[in-house]
Amino acid sequence: MGATYPLLSACSGKNSSEYLNEKITKIEIFRYDINIPRYFSWGTWHNRQHLFIKISAGDFYGWTETPASKNNPNYQPTEWVKYLEKFKGLTLGEAQKRLASEQVLGSKRSLKMLESLDMALLDLSGRLQNKSAVELLRLKGTNPVPGLYCILDKDENKVRKEAEKSIEQNLGHHLKFKMYGDEKVDLKLLKTIRDVLGDEAVVISDVNKGYKKWKSLDELKSILNRFKANGLNAIEDPAHLKTEQWIQLQEMVGDLTLIPDAPMRPAWKGINTMQKGMGHIYNLHPSTMGSLTHTAKLAHKVKEIGAKVMIGDDSLVGPACSAWQQIAIGVGATWVEAIEKKEDSKTYLECLQSAATKKESNGYYSFKPVPGFGLEIDVNRLKKVSKLYVEI
Structure with missing residues (x-):
């Protein structure tokens, strides 16, 4: 089974089912470039192209980031756009189910794509429910x-x-x-x-x-x-x-x-x-x-x-x-x-x-x-x- 989030009581007068019915209305991609070389045992990153992604459901939103490319200053996020388009217009519940269906053994989807979308949806879910993402993950630690x-x-x-x-x-x-x-x-x-x-x-x-x-x-x-x-x-x-x-x-x-x-x-x-x-x-x-x-x-x-x-x-x-x-x-x-x-x-x-x-x-x-x-x-x-x- 893929990952699903706990259904906690929502803010703004929404109950759990209402929270899941919120539709994804906009997805924004920002390409953030880093031009500082980094050296590894297997090669060198001369430059990197990261994507910051904001997924909105009305006035609520979630942020995520992914290192999308390296040594490619002309990079275009075509595959990301194609992937994220599938989630535009879905309810949050539908988006979670679609994501969870690929978070399984044998999945062919890029781990970066799955994890990045997961982060944004978790952020969005927490804002809708007035709960921290850490609480939604049932994590208890508080020490620095x-x-x-x-x-x-x-x-x-x-x-x-x-x-x-x-x-x-x-x-x-x-x-x-x-x-x-x-x-x-x-x-x-x-x-x-x-x-x-x-x-x-x-x-x-x-x-x-x-x-x-x-x-x-x-x-x-x-x-x-x-x-x-x-x-x-x-x-x-x-x-x-x-x-x-x-x-x-x-x-x-x-x-x-x-x-x-x-x-x-x-x-x-x-x-x-x-x-x-x-x-x-x-x-x-x-x-x-x-x-x-x-x-x-x-x-x-x-x-x-x-x-x-x-x-x-x-x-x-x-x-x-x-x-x-x-x-x-x-x-x-x-x-x-x-x-x-x-x-x-x-x-x-x-x-x-x-x-x-x-x-x-x-x-x-x-x-x-x-x-x-x-x-x-x-x-x-x-x-x-x-x-x-x-x-x-």
Whole structure:
């Protein structure tokens, strides 16, 4: 079964059935471009094209964001328009059912499309019902969560400068950097970061399954232990591993935390495939979960087996950041990587009028419940700074 939202009492004198009968009257797409290079083990993003999407039902609306394209400055959101057109004119109940029908095992639909639409409809639902999206997801956490600063570069000098920026932005307590599957390069980057941050910070790396030449788990363990000896606290997807290999490797590396990411995707599959012992922390990665309701269920299952949850990132810069921060707080995550970026988010933040989340002076993210995900954005200003605007 796909995800459906709890039918809670609505605001504005609407009961549950009236809320479901509200029709989607307008869908707007804003193309927001980022022209700052980001480096991965598998290639480089020279520029990115994100879509901010606003779905309206009369005076009520919901926001979402998706990283739609990269290295394509002439990108046109043709497929998105074609997909979203199917939802124009539907009631909210009909839209939820159509979405849920594809949030299932074997679905051919893009996870980004499913998840992005899910976020907007959940935001819209919450505003209609005067309930926060976190409440609709039945999440109970309220404590602030540390933001995770992320470095996507392999140039040692640039990595040093980025680590220094993390301190300037009060985020030097939790830092993640990309590894590249080359031990010499990766160790150099790790030592550079530790040199800047000292011994107290939590340092995480993500290899995107980049270590490929090992012939035994003992060999892979030796590589990871050398990272641990030089100050690495946790590592995401170090290599392509089967479930039993995850469990064995976590036992072998002891207090170096393994973080399964790829095995959790999408959320409705991760619920059935994840097992106790694969890691100490499990990553719920934006753009790959496919369903926020299933994400909440997956987080609960992780907690049930005595492990912790982190909220990752897909280099988000706009409306989805606050939404994922609220989810992170709701599930009691160890940290949240989906945070607004000083450079990438600058123009968006100039359009932002208010948000339910707040970055505190200590670099933790807090949340005051408001209807939906609660973002208020100056649409006219956003139109002016967007590379493309489409109304459906």
